[in-house]
Amino acid sequence: MTDWFDALSLRGPADLGFINGGLDRTALRRDDLAWQHIAYNAPGTQILVLCQDTPILKWDGSKLSSTFKLSEAQALGAATDIVFLGMENGRSCFAHQLAADLFPSLKARPDLKLIDMRSIAMQALFDQSRTSALGTAKSLLSWHARHRFCSACGQASAATSAGWKRRCTVCGVEHFPRTDPVVIMLAVRGDVCLMGRAPQFPEGRYSCLAGFLEPGETIEEAVRREIHEEAGIKVGRVRYMQAQPWPFPSSLMIGCIAEALTSDITVDPAELADARWFTRAEVAAILENTHAGGVNSPPRMAIANHIMDLFVRA
């Protein structure tokens, strides 16, 4: 009998960002208004607070905290959106969005720190579960901020289901939070792999190629199309490795290894500043930050780093 699960662990890598969420989303309670009211007002309830897509953190001079009591959160400002994230050890967790114009005054306060989501994950300021909750809050709140109106009729929509749905106030159409699947992959050919650099990358940075999966594509088809579009390489088989939620604003990174069938690179200049083949030894040096040519990799919190690492260790 097949062991479906050989070599796959329950948890992904311990230093990959935004995975291993610990909240029980308790989705069955989202439409239970009475339950929501009690949970929101319970003394142990924890509130994550964001403003302009940035988590507001409590700072006592030595320690950062990502959660506020309800009264503390309300004192920071009125929530323009509230989302129920779930429960952990009997305590509910909600997220508040604050009006964008509060940002400067909050930023000036000595008892708060406003640290962008990418830095929080990169510096691993919190454990994986809390970083996952912050990322989820960011994705949901940014969806609300960009979906105040019904795309079907143009009239105002309103949040419902504890923040997991919006309904048009006029035509009644329901809208659900959006998650955009993205394929991110290393094309490999024997001892070399294909990496590229986007024009906006930091100096020396090379990474896996990536792109949005389009309607009508399988994961494997999207991998093949993206690699061919961006670098002119033909791809055969594709293997899924690991996924990562990526709250910028709300993607699902689907990490894959792809089998390159050709070698001649033709870069699409609209997408990439460069693409080239790297040997396994070079990728190892890049990950250790000792590459002779000064090439560097995305941080450990990003799935690209882990796909590169898998290639090195294969």
Place this chain on the structure above:
Amino acid sequence: MTDWFDALSLRGPADLGFINGGLDRTALRRDDLAWQHIAYNAPGTQILVLCQDTPILKWDGSKLSSTFKLSEAQALGAATDIVFLGMENGRSCFAHQLAADLFPSLKARPDLKLIDMRSIAMQALFDQSRTSALGTAKSLLSWHARHRFCSACGQASAATSAGWKRRCTVCGVEHFPRTDPVVIMLAVRGDVCLMGRAPQFPEGRYSCLAGFLEPGETIEEAVRREIHEEAGIKVGRVRYMQAQPWPFPSSLMIGCIAEALTSDITVDPAELADARWFTRAEVAAILENTHAGGVNSPPRMAIANHIMDLFVRA
């Protein structure tokens, strides 16, 4: 060295619907208006035509055809949306959406057949590549129909990039076609697997559990949450098997096998009419339509059938 690709083939199953698309999407030409104009008007260009989410097919009394010449497509009615799907053997392929009120008169014509997308896939009326193109057209055109307005400001948006983008005519925000990842999975425990039936299923139908992946989740986390929510079963490891685009209206089905850690089922009555364990022998009988209890499976064109089949053959 790891063989990343052991046991994985380039193409998925030959009877799975909506996979193995054969069009080169030629995405680099989407913003090239001059190129688009020439391609659209070229004599060999093929047009898929949809009305009310339903493909319009040509019928000569013995043979169905899914494509029209431009002049033929225009004679059916003015296109409310036009999308460039890609190229195949040097010929371009576009899709037209017709106004919904044309449906009855088109339906009445003896030289046309209007067959819904699900039936087209189920009966395999066309090869996989053409079914994939029709599904892609359906997903894109239905996205346009439901996104005439900017979700950020409520004003009208307009299609651009050959139908792969909409831009707000007032605030300028760009909107991209949406693809909703869905996890669909069989929880297995030794010789048995967990299947459920939704209230709207045909009589006797049991299938894999499934649900939308939510913002902030990995594929594996979504699988665990859905199985626990719908059936109360705890899940350990998860293995990705195969994906399938599902144009109803625009999902990506991510097929997985999950390791069940518990046995006692608690059905969520809001989601399922029933859920129970089936032995490998039972699932084999279900797939052969010889199950003693009259249980039947989704058709071969659906990924659930293939996941069940993998379990039987494991």
